[in-house]
Amino acid sequence: MGIPTSTEKAILAATTRKRKKKHHPFAVVFIVPSLILYTLFVIVPTLGSAYLSFTSWDGISEDIRYIGFANFVEIWSSPRVHNALKNTLIMTVSLVVLENIAAIAMALMVDKVRWFKNLFRSIFYFPTLLSGIVMGFVWAMILNYNFGVVNQILNQIGLGSWTVDWLGDPQYAMLSVILSTVWKGAGYYMIIYLAGLQSIPAELSEAANIDGANGWQQFRFITFPLLAGSLTVCMVLSMISALKIFDQIAVMTDGGPGFATETLTYIIYKVGFGELRQGFGTALAMVLFVIILVITVIQVKILRKREVQY
Template sequence: MERRKYPLYFSFPALAVFLLFFITPTLIGFYYSFTDWNINADTIRFTGLDNYRALFEEPRLRTAFVNTLIFSACVTVLQNGSGLALAMVLNAALKLRNVLRMIFFLPYVISPIVIGYIFRAIYHPEHGIVNQILHGAGLAALAQDWLNDPNYALYSIIVTDVWRVAGFSMVVYLAGLQFIPKDLLESASIDGAGYWSKFRSIQFPLLAPAFTVNVLLSMIGSMKVFEMVMVLTEGGPGYSTEVFFTYIRSMFSTGEFGYATAVNLMLFLLVTLVGLPVLHAMKKREVEM
């Protein structure tokens, strides 16, 4: 009866859209990554693994690879740490907790481009609020050119992105905390368990599904970062904040379409190779707990 009511062919339109706009471009891109497709070519020739050999020999791509891993690791850890801390605080019975939840989640719904331009002003070496606060607090020695100094530029972008996305992790952790039975926490309190004991023995283990969602999404999203880096530094100074997508954009803008497609597929493989083991480990942790 259910099969007659909801026949399988109802899914065909969605499958057709998925096939047309995802699978087909992916397969076409896979083919073009093995060609010399570029803006100056009259014909496109199959060149085998030449593009992949070239990308492994490119020092600028190695810099983008290292920066992407540093960015992803820092953002994943800081986003989840700050999101969990905010969720724990705003899960308490505070009078303004709904207002505070909205305030902390608001940056996530603002365009990264808008946030990038705002933080360009905040980080300005002369007129930015960060250096002005440092000067006003008598800490002028700590004032820096945050976006133009290779030693600080990447970490300034990391701080900006964490500020933007921490609210999303907060909401996911809050949802997980809402599903924890209050009876467990009340029983633990009666038995004399303190705040830290309840968090370590009850809340943290039961938040395993929320951790899986947050860690995986933050890791994949941060490995595909583009807008924030592009607006704040455009991959500079030099190539000190270059990441995969800014490098791919640079190659496409110079007309090296086949090579850029090969780099894009390498990023896809990198995300897959990192994401699948992390997903397996997090899912295994859910079962064990």
């Protein structure tokens, strides 16, 4: 087959352009219904929320009074909001790190096991199927100071002095919420990492074995770099999920003890529905939206740089 001449290239390019143009009307037909639904259920409510964030609406009355940037000024100076932001960032960093470490470890374990691979995969994934509310109730009972399984086991093995009020002590409440959330969420990210592991060519590991590389060296220089795409997806998803954490806190600690585990999402709920300050709560939601957007863009930009194409 000869090299195409310039005329043949021009004809081929023109044909390609015609084919692309011919598909445009069909693309619009499929895009318009989705665009209408997206506009009605996402864009319009978002614009409505942006307007309400500049009001003092209580969420019930028809009186919606415009107050300008007063809500955002209060957010800037509120110690309660600052505490919630600090708790949110601590919880987010902890969950992103721990969930991804646990997910990678479980994926490696399932990928290496020879027998009952589907059983192990199902066991690790099962907590993900539970709703946040159910998971919260389960762990609230497990960590209960009086009859919880953890304290009961400590008493039975002679470590009664180690028993603490896991959800009632400010020193342990956030740790308890974080670890229980890792237990629930790591299985989901494990599936993504497992798919990434199974896409890595076996020839690379065989060549590393021949060269005398041990298990850690193979993971450090082969497996982990080639999981860069999966790592980007999992870290972004876990970060967004952590910033929006609500169910577990609502059931396990109610933001307490005091305000020790109150996050931005939970304070939005408490202020908007508990204190009937929908305008202020909506302003907080807009701030959280901007925080998630900025962190996601930065995170994706950083992680994309280390992705390896193979």
